[in-house]
Amino acid sequence: MFNRQQQMLKFLEKYPVVESGKWTSEKVKNDMSREVIKVFFNTNYKSTSARMRYLRATLNFIDYISKNTKVKYIDNIKFYHLKEYIIFLLKKEKSTGAKLEESYIHTEVNGILYYFKLKKINNPKLQKGASYLIQEVKRKNDIKQ
Numbered sequence: 215m216f217n218r219q220q221q222m223l224k225f226l227e228k229y230p231v232v233e234s235g236k237w238t239s240e241k242v243k244n245d246m247s248r249e250v251i252k253v254f255f256n257t258n259y260k261s262t263s264a265r266m267r268y269l270r271a272t273l274n275f276i277d278y279i280s281k282n283t284k285v286k287y288i289d290n291i292k293f294y295h296l297k298e299y300i301i302f303l304l305k306k307e308k309s310t311g312a313k314l315e316e317s318y319i320h321t322e323v324n325g326i327l328y329y330f331k332l333k334k335i336n337n338p339k340l341q342k343g344a345s346y347l348i349q350e351v352k353r354k355n356d357i358k359q
Contacts, residue, residue, distance in 0.1 A: 222252070245287075251273075279291060282302075
């Protein structure tokens with residue numbers, strides 16, 4: 215069994231440091247992902263399986279952010295980026311053509327909110343929880359599911 219440090223290094227190997235003067239989406243993704251991985255592995259809050267599930271959800275969010283926005287640092291992510299990601303998840307379809315399940319979307323959003331909680335980002339909109347945020351985005355964008 216791996217200890218925590220070995221497991222963190224294994225995750226970090228997937229996101230190597232990109233030595234480039236230009237900000238490419240790969241550099242942004244790797245830099246933000248490395249920061250998130252370090253935060254997740256330096257906490258004991260919640261079970262290991264929950265932290266790993268939330269880590270994957272946050273890494274999915276960072277992948278979306280790096281490809282679809284011009285954000286370069288994770289501290290610059292705002293509430294509207296999260297709303298854009300929720301809309302993306304609500305409209306996304308599986309390979310079978312079916313919409314993503316509500317429980318999957320809740321897990322993804324809860325993972326991102328968990329990261330913001332670990333970073334102690336005090337945005338009142340982020341304190342309301344995943345269910346509230348998803349319903350608010352559905353209501354404002356007239357998305358039926």
